[in-house]
Amino acid sequence: MPHAHPTQPYDDQRPGTSGLRKKVKHFQQKNYLHNFVQSLFDVLDGYAGATLVVGGDGRYFNREAIQIIIKMAAANGFGRLLVGKGGILSTPAASHIIRKHGAFGGLILSASHNPGGPDADFGIKYNCGNGGPAPEAITEAIFARSQAITSYAMAEGEDIPLDTLGSHQLGAMTIEVIDPVADYADLMESLFDFDAIRDLLAGGFTLLFDAMHAVTGPYAVEILHRRLGATKESLLNCTPKEDFGGGHPDPNLTYAKALVDRMFGDRAPDFGAASDGDGDRNMVLGNHFFVTPSDSLALLAANAECAPGYRDGIAGVARSMPTSGAVDQVAKALGMECFETPTGWKFFGNLMDAGRVTLCGEESFGTGSNHVREKDGLWAVLFWLNILAARRQSVAEIVRRHWARFGRNYYSRHDYEGVESGVAHDLMAHIEGQFATLRGTTLAGRTVRTCDNFSYTDPVDGSTSSKQGLRILFDDGARIIFRLSGTGTVGATIRIYFEAFEPDKNRHNLDAQSALADLIAAASELAELRSRTGRSQPTVIT
Ligand code: G1P
Ligand code: ZN
Numbered sequence: 001m002p003h004a005h006p007t008q009p010y011d012d013q014r015p016g017t018s019g020l021r022k023k024v025k026h027f028q029q030k031n032y033l034h035n036f037v038q039s040l041f042d043v044l045d046g047y048a049g050a051t052l053v054v055g056g057d058g059r060y061f062n063r064e065a066i067q068i069i070i071k072m073a074a075a076n077g078f079g080r081l082l083v084g085k086g087g088i089l090s091t092p093a094a095s096h097i098i099r100k101h102g103a104f105g106g107l108i109l110s111a112s113h114n115p116g117g118p119d120a121d122f123g124i125k126y127n128c129g130n131g132g133p134a135p136e137a138i139t140e141a142i143f144a145r146s147q148a149i150t151s152y153a154m155a156e157g158e159d160i161p162l163d164t165l166g167s168h169q170l171g172a173m174t175i176e177v178i179d180p181v182a183d184y185a186d187l188m189e190s191l192f193d194f195d196a197i198r199d200l201l202a203g204g205f206t207l208l209f210d211a212m213h214a215v216t217g218p219y220a221v222e223i224l225h226r227r228l229g230a231t232k233e234s235l236l237n238c239t240p241k242e243d244f245g246g247g248h249p250d251p252n253l254t255y256a257k258a259l260v261d262r263m264f265g266d267r268a269p270d271f272g273a274a275s276d277g278d279g280d281r282n283m284v285l286g287n288h289f290f291v292t293p294s295d296s297l298a299l300l301a302a303n304a305e306c307a308p309g310y311r312d313g314i315a316g317v318a319r320s321m322p323t324s325g326a327v328d329q330v331a332k333a334l335g336m337e338c339f340e341t342p343t344g345w346k347f348f349g350n351l352m353d354a355g356r357v358t359l360c361g362e363e364s365f366g367t368g369s370n371h372v373r374e375k376d377g378l379w380a381v382l383f384w385l386n387i388l389a390a391r392r393q394s395v396a397e398i399v400r401r402h403w404a405r406f407g408r409n410y411y412s413r414h415d416y417e418g419v420e421s422g423v424a425h426d427l428m429a430h431i432e433g434q435f436a437t438l439r440g441t442t443l444a445g446r447t448v449r450t451c452d453n454f455s456y457t458d459p460v461d462g463s464t465s466s467k468q469g470l471r472i473l474f475d476d477g478a479r480i481i482f483r484l485s486g487t488g489t490v491g492a493t494i495r496i497y498f499e500a501f502e503p504d505k506n507r508h509n510l511d512a513q514s515a516l517a518d519l520i521a522a523a524s525e526l527a528e529l530r531s532r533t534g535r536s537q538p539t540v541i542t
Helices: 032-043 062-076 091-100 136-146 182-191 194-202 216-227 257-263 293-302 326-334 346-353 377-391 395-406 421-433 517-527 529-533
Strands: 002-006 020-023 051-056 080-088 105-109 121-128 151-155 166-170 173-178 207-210 271-275 282-286 289-291 316-320 337-341 359-362 366-369 408-419 446-453 470-474 479-484 492-502
Touching (some): 062 151, 062 173, 091 105, 091 182, 091 377, 121 136, 182 216, 182 377, 216 377, 282 293, 282 395, 293 359, 293 395, 293 408, 377 395, 421 492
Parallel strands (some): 316 359
Antiparallel strands (some): 105 121, 271 282, 408 492, 446 470, 470 479
């Protein structure tokens, strides 16, 4: 029988673009998770008897959270709950399962690429029936409700055994512990030419995939090893751990260092890739070659016909504003629509639901398509393998030919992490304060065409999102962008993005930091970075 339990509201349960993210200890406060889940159920409507999908990236507190959610879902009237075995569901797999099973929605437990463990991070995110993250109207309603909540409902009962497949009953709700991998693996097999990839791998092509002790491990073993024949030795860190082995499960040049060292070392494999904590990000490398996520998106768009799932053509492409314009060049050349959205995956969902966009991506190692409503790490890895299998050229060669055809967008992002919040906000205000006098002047040897604080009007629903990042746009296509991160957990993170377009193929072999050096110096001076933050170097350079 469900019980109503009295509770006191918390005042900090506003979900960000990636859900509610806090330290584990914060989530372990009395009724903290219960309040959030009840606030969500209170603002949703029409789910009596419907299906809820639940799963997470396996981090510390995942299992406890799932047991609480199961009992609360039963008490609140859901009819069926699908949960991944072991409590595991990668974010893209959860999105797919919501869509495939016609679920009302789903709860994904993850703090993405942030560390896990008793002293690290946890998170919870609600996705709607389209498989995508809840829009702001819902997240704001949850927040409002959470400030007034007085009780939550929870069914009594034993914990559900999560480690074996099977069906259970709690009150009127059926719980199915499902294989977290099979549906997703089948979807991948329907999109990509597995025969060609198997053939490539059997022919001596070598790969290295690093799951970073996070959720993609079991997916990689099933898809890359069992279905495609990659050796077990080529799959690193494929057992998910509650603390991700103590690392940052973030596939970038800094945190995926072990993989990067192998790809830039002696006898490097032909292809290397990694995914993040919850499986939605990807990093792609060739032998001694790093592919920027912006170039990766452009390249997938230009080679989409290699993959059976995209052979009939793609409707359009979209990228987040700070992502380089490499994909714009492809869209222009191939006559596709191209959208520039604010940072965050939710803006792509509307465009995909409306059939305007097939492929989309962000510079932050996120790439995806309309097969789900989240970015998808392994999907990008498989797309690359499919292209490599079709073209039989090296990663470096494919990218260089791409640049020769479309031009090269030199690109880099500098992150200053853990900056005191007041300092970061003052720095942004200081930059924006100079915009009026900056237009038309010369900076970094170029003319400033315009500068603004990016604002976006959704072409599907007409909603506007303003103050999405400070842009300095030059008349030769170069850009400097300043943004404050919306996902950090300690202080503020200042992100500065640099881009310069180089059409001349004789000038495509520069190192990105050198090619962008004048923009980097100009940004540092304009923002008074050193004197304001006390930092002389970024924390992370990508
Ligand atoms: C970061 C990335 C952004 C991504 C988000 C969620 O957000 O920059 O592209 O959508 O994580 O994965 P930020 O910290 O910059 O707000
Ligand atoms: Zn993630």
